[in-house]
Amino acid sequence: MDPDPAPSSKARAVFALGLAGFLLGAFVGGVIPATVALLLARQANRQAYAAQGYLTGSAWVRRGRRLAWAGIVLALTSLVIASIAGLLHLAAASGGPDFSPGTD
DSSP, X not given: OOOOOEEOXXXXXXXXXXXXXXXXXXXXXXXXXXXXXXXXXXXXXXXXXXXXXXXXXXXHHHHHHHHHHHHHHXXXXXXXXXXXXXXXXXXXXXXXXXXXXXXX
């Protein structure tokens, strides 16, 4: 007899962590939950393959992985924008004190 299909316990965790990574990605704090989501997604896929189709939840894993990658992209984008803004701020700052002509 074949076993009944069972839901994956990691599938919803991957989705929740991926969602947290996406929502916090613009604040750079989403990198950690997104990374954990990607690691759990790999484990969930291995377990689903080993279960030979009797472990459900692959759609949740797929959605969580997409959200996690989107969160990482958002974090990288915000870091690049902050770096460019910082460089523009430094470029606009004066180089030092201005002395009148003829001052030694």
